[in-house]
Amino acid sequence: MLDIIQLLPDSVANQIAAGEVIQRPASVVKELMENSIDAKSTKIKVFIKDAGKSLIQVTDNGIGMSETDARMCFERHTTSKIKKANDLFVINTKGFRGEALASISSVSKITLKTKRKIDELGTLVEINGSEIIEQEIINCQNGGSFIVKNLFFNVPARRRFLKSNSTELRHIISEFQKLSLSHSDIEMSLYNNDNEIFLLKKSNLRERISLIFGRKTNQNILSIKTETSIIKIKGFLGKAESARKTYGEQFFFVNNRYMRHPYFHKAILLAYENILPPETFPTYFIYFEVDTNEIDINIHPTKTEIKFVNERAIFQIILAVVKEAMGKFNVLPPIDFDNEERLDIPYLPKFKKVQEPEIKIDPNYNPFRKEKNNKIDKINIENWQKLYENFEKEENIEIVKEPKNISFDIKEENEFLKKDGTKDFFDSNNFFQLKNKYILTQVKSGLMLINQKYAHQRILFDNFIKSLNTNSNTVQKSLFQQKIQLNSQDAILLKEILNDIKKLGFDISFIDKTNFLIKGTPSNIISVFKNIKNLDFKELIESLIENYKYNKKLDINIKENLAKSLAISSSIRNGDKLTKKEMSKIIDELFACKMPNFSPNGKKIIKIISLEELDKYFEKV
Numbered sequence: 364m365l366d367i368i369q370l371l372p373d374s375v376a377n378q379i380a381a382g383e384v385i386q387r388p389a390s391v392v393k394e395l396m397e398n399s400i401d402a403k404s405t406k407i408k409v410f411i412k413d414a415g416k417s418l419i420q421v422t423d424n425g426i427g428m429s430e431t432d433a434r435m436c437f438e439r440h441t442t443s444k445i446k447k448a449n450d451l452f453v454i455n456t457k458g459f460r461g462e463a464l465a466s467i468s469s470v471s472k473i474t475l476k477t478k479r480k481i482d483e484l485g486t487l488v489e490i491n492g493s494e495i496i497e498q499e500i501i502n503c504q505n506g507g508s509f510i511v512k513n514l515f516f517n518v519p520a521r522r523r524f525l526k527s528n529s530t531e532l533r534h535i536i537s538e539f540q541k542l543s544l545s546h547s548d549i550e551m552s553l554y555n556n557d558n559e560i561f562l563l564k565k566s567n568l569r570e571r572i573s574l575i576f577g578r579k580t581n582q583n584i585l586s587i588k589t590e591t592s593i594i595k596i597k598g599f600l601g602k603a604e605s606a607r608k609t610y611g612e613q614f615f616f617v618n619n620r621y622m623r624h625p626y627f628h629k630a631i632l633l634a635y636e637n638i639l640p641p642e643t644f645p646t647y648f649i650y651f652e653v654d655t656n657e658i659d660i661n662i663h664p665t666k667t668e669i670k671f672v673n674e675r676a677i678f679q680i681i682l683a684v685v686k687e688a689m690g691k692f693n694v695l696p697p698i699d700f701d702n703e704e705r706l707d708i709p710y711l712p713k714f715k716k717v718q719e720p721e722i723k724i725d726p727n728y729n730p731f732r733k734e735k736n737n738k739i740d741k742i743n744i745e746n747w748q749k750l751y752e753n754f755e756k757e758e759n760i761e762i763v764k765e766p767k768n769i770s771f772d773i774k775e776e777n778e779f780l781k782k783d784g785t786k787d788f789f790d791s792n793n794f795f796q797l798k799n800k801y802i803l804t805q806v807k808s809g810l811m812l813i814n815q816k817y818a819h820q821r822i823l824f825d826n827f828i829k830s831l832n833t834n835s836n837t838v839q840k841s842l843f844q845q846k847i848q849l850n851s852q853d854a855i856l857l858k859e860i861l862n863d864i865k866k867l868g869f870d871i872s873f874i875d876k877t878n879f880l881i882k883g884t885p886s887n888i889i890s891v892f893k894n895i896k897n898l899d900f901k902e903l904i905e906s907l908i909e910n911y912k913y914n915k916k917l918d919i920n921i922k923e924n925l926a927k928s929l930a931i932s933s934s935i936r937n938g939d940k941l942t943k944k945e946m947s948k949i950i951d952e953l954f955a956c957k958m959p960n961f962s963p964n965g966k967k968i969i970k971i972i973s974l975e976e977l978d979k980y981f982e983k984v
Contacts, residue, residue: 376439384466387525388415388514389534391471394463395509396542396551399423402507405565406550409539414531414555416514416522424506427479433486434498436475439465469493470521471514477507492517529859533852536560540575541621544614544648547571560851560876572599572648576612576850577877580605584646585692589684593673594653596680600688601646606639609912611852612646617653620660622669630678634685649681794946800937802946809973815941815949817962819934822952824963827926830885831866838870838883845881846874847901853908854879860911863925871904879904885929906932927963 385391392409399407402425412418428436435441439462467473468490478485485503489496515522525531532555539561543551547568553561563574573581583605588597601612613631615622627649635645659670671677794804802813849857854877857864864871868885881900910928919927935941941949953959953968962968 384462385470385514387534388419388531389538391415391419391467391511391514392421392535393538393542394467395419395421395511396539398463398509399425399507400542400546400549402426404506404549407552409551409553411532411535411553411555414528415535416525416528416531417512419511419514420508422506422508424504427482427506428477428486429479429482430486430500433475433477433488434495437464437468437473437488437490437495441465465493467511470518471516472512474510474512475507476501476503476510478503478505480505527859529855533855536851536855541614543575544568544571545616545619545621545650558876568648568650569599577848579848580646584648585688587649587684587688589680589687591680593657594651594677594680596649596651596684598647598649600649600685603635603638603640603645606635606643606645608643608909610644611912613644614648615651616649617651617658617669618655619650620669621667623667624669626674626678627681630681631685634682634689638689651677794950796941796946799940802941802949804950806971808971809975809977810971812970812972813950813953814937814962814966814968815939815946816934816937817966817968818949818953818959820930820962820964821956821959821968822949823930823934824926825956827867827885827929828922830868831863831922831926834866837886838868839886840870840883841881841900845901847879847881847904849877849879849905849908851877853905856908856912857904860921860925863921864907867925867929869904903929903932930963 384394388411392411392415396407396409399421402423404423404425406424408420408422410418410420410422464473469492472491473489475488476485484500486498487501487503488498515525535555536553539551539553543561543563547563547566547570550565551561551563552559561575563571566574569581569584569586572584583602584599585602586597586599589595613628615624615627631645631647631649639645653671657672794802796815797803797812800815802815802818804811804813857871857879858873861871861873868883869881870883872880872882874880881904884900884903907925907928910931911924914924914927960967960969
């Protein structure tokens with residue numbers, strides 16, 4: 364019988380390794396930038412074309428490589444970072460596995476130009492799919508320059524799975540941000556198709572964060588710092604008002620290496636408990652400094668998951684330091700404007716003096732004098748009688764005219780609401796608002812409750828879907844144009860969906876890489892609702908983008924995602940007081956929808972309490 368076990372060729376082995384290490388263009392950017400950081404560079408430039416599919420170039424002013432090293436660095440399991448197995452547990456550098464350059468060269472056409480300061484001339488190495496094409500002595504600058512072309516050219520199946528350019532670019536930006544945040548002492552820049560995305564000069568950490576995420580971030584972060592026997596922690600926490608619905612501005616670093624750590628993230632959320640708005644995540648940039656013997660960074664191929672020896676103790680330290688920062692900076696739970704109860708805080712003009720309350724005292728009052736008590740009792744009886752005046756008349760008032768031609772069964776509620784003529788089922792002139800949250804009206808079967816927020820979301824969603832399908836929405840020109848600045852990732856996302864947003868009725872123009880101008884808004888959200896009239900459309904766009912990113916995880920099409928995101932962002936809220944005209948408009952438009960039962964997020968809009976249920980409740984002993 365023939366032997367069946369074979370030794371794989373290096374080219375095949377390298378492609379298998381590339382399947383783990385090189386998942387997309389962002390992986391190449393990450394590996395090459397990490398090598399530049401380990402080369403003690405003070406300036407790193409990244410150039411990409413077509414979101415890295417055509418070209419990725421990373422240039423640095425680091426220590427460079429000799430002629431021999433320039434050739435050896437592309438071999439498997441070759442590295443300058445470790446010499447023995449025990450070195451794996453005291454890692455202070457970035458790349459050390461010895462597979463990155465071998466993997467990249469196996470699935471691309473790569474060119475390396477490098478030179479050390481002590482050498483007069485540098486070295487050029489060209490590799491095409493693991494095959495060395497050329498190696499020669501050249502004249503070049505000190506440091507290193509890697510040029511990667513046509514990624515996955517020889518693995519078409521992998522190339523087909525790459526996403527759109529805007530999606531791949533966002534992944535590259537994400538990796539660039541992580542390395543930029545962990546090394547603010549290094550000047551870094553990123554260019555896509557010759558357009559500058561980032562130009563980050565050497566700076567302190569707070570300034571680096573502001574340059575990446577916008578100047579507004581600087582006003583919304585609080586500093587933290589602590590030092591214990593097992594760990595040092597420093598960094599910044601976001602204020603409650605800067606919390607977002609999606610992940611994206613949550614960063615952990617250990618010894619200047621980015622990591623994901625769900626357990627420590629849970630400690631952050633626990634510290635923010637009862638402070639954050641519901642379904643939002645806090646911003647944080649937290650840096651750990653710990654003995655390398657106390658961590659293991661070899662549990663994941665991308666080295667982003669790290670194991671700590673004292674995880675439970677560090678969890679408690681994080682919890683304590685975050686809570687301490689909250690108390691130090693007087694971070695309190697935000698006012699919940701959706702709450703049923705409102706606070707009426709009286710306004711006192713500056714010129715008005717504060718007067719002590721007067722207390723009237725009757726010195727002649729004697730509680731044991733019978734005639735006085737009789738007088739009080741008489742007054743009380745009269746007041747109680749007034750309370751029940753006309754009670755019988757009110758009891759017989761017919762609140763709603765019940766239609767004679769509709770028979771309603773509570774069990775067929777959902778089917779009934781889909782039928783035509785639902786508007787005739789109740790008298791739209793007789794309803795009221797409960798706690799500025801629910802619209803109540805009487806129906807034949809009993810009592811109907813409508814959640815005003817979810818109802819408005821359904822109305823807007825249907826209108827936006829229609830606008831996207833027919834391109835029929837009209838633009839309401841803004842009297843005062845609003846400028847909006849986004850972070851780089853959100854700006855790229857907005858450009859990606861800009862054409863569809865315009866179909867919804869927005870008039871938005873692009874100013875530069877992160878700035879946009881809002882000139883007009885959809886006319887169908889400039890309605891009779893007062894809060895929509897006064898809506899800050901800058902906040903609306905930001906909210907739309909956040910909801911869009913959140914909904915994108917649900918794998919729904921772009922049009923539905925946009926309609927859903929905008930409906931949720933621009934709807935009225937629980938807690939908004941509505942006039943009769945506004946309630947009437949909601950009810951009329953809700954029952955004109957194809958699915959009035961549920962909001963775009965699947966939340967129930969309507970609840971009917973039958974007379975039978977009410978009778979049973981009051982008959983209980």
